[in-house]
Amino acid sequence: MSQVQGMVSIVGAGPGDPELITVKALKCIQQADVIVYDRLVSEELLLEARPEARRIYCGKAPGLHHMSQQAIHRTLLQQATLGLHVVRLKGGDPLVFGRGGEEALFLEQHGIRYEIVPGVTASIGAAAGADIPLTHRGIATSFACVTASQSADNTNPIRWDLLAGSVDTLAIYMGVSQLDSICSALVQHGRAACTPVALIENGTTTAQRVLTGTLTDIAAIAVQAELRNPALIIVGEVVRVREQLMAMRRQAEMQMGLQERIG
Structure with a gap:
């Protein structure tokens, strides 16, 4: 009798709010034998797993990796070879700075069945949670997702010279520690x-915090506010839409308060 082969579901958990997970991703969690999960995965989602499901933490924080990518590969292979349904659970979307492609290649190389279940990536989720449209008629017709973090073996520099003038909105991941140099580079290459x-710190969660400024002063604002990871940087005129919405909301609240006093 041949051994039953397991499979790996490479699953996006969404940007933070557990309610933003997809139906398919939730079903994967509920059916999993093993869940290999990242640092940014909500504890509420892990509670959806079966009590007997094994949970393996492999979180990565800036400068601190609980488990190397090679060790994650080996873990996925080992568990799937046992005939188990393994869920590789990642924050955001597994194919947007999530190394999901690397894991899929590794599994394919070793003959392990896999599927990729997309999730709401941070740039989409956090921007929406902060009332910032990434595109907006008359203001922005394009946006780019950029990571400010690069692996040691990547010798290609980030082309801030091209990004500064070719894309309306920039959504920059993992860039808090380099915020000052990023802003300087964009200005140097022509961005106003x-x-x-x-x-956007802890986007879409109850701990969300939004700071705004300009390329000139946002680095100082971040230091003063003690901004912490995870945080997304959004650069572009679309940020003004949030300011407009906030102003309209304040005006509506003032009018409501005035009517209550009069009444």
Whole structure:
């Protein structure tokens, strides 16, 4: 009798709010024998797993990796070879700075069945949670997702010279520690110093915090506010839409308060 082969579901858990997970991703969690999960995965989602499901933490924080990527590969292979359904659970979307492609290649190389279940990536989720459209008619017709973090073996520099003038909105992941140099590079390569910037810390969660400024002053604002990871940087005129919405909301609240006092 041949051994039953397991499979790996490479699953995106979404940007933070557990309610933003997809139906298919939730079903994967509920059916899993083993869940190999990242640092940014909500504890609420792990509670959806069967009590007997094994949970393996492999989280990565800036400068601190609980488990190397090679060790993650080996873990997925070992568990799937046992005939188990393994869920590789990642924050955001597994194919947007999530190394899902590397894991899929490794599994394919070793003859392990896999599927990729997309998730809401941070740039989409956090921007929406902060009332910032990544595109907006008359303001922005394009956006780019950029990572400021690069692996040691990647010798290709980030082309801030091209990004500064070719894309309306920049959504920059893993860039908090380099915020000052990023802003300087964009200004150096032609982006207006007055371009608005938003920093979204813990996007879509109850701990969300949004800071706004410009390429000139946002780095100082972040230091003063003690901004922490995870945080997304959004650069572009679309940030002004949030400011407009906030102003309209304040005006509506003032009018409501005035009517209550009069009444």
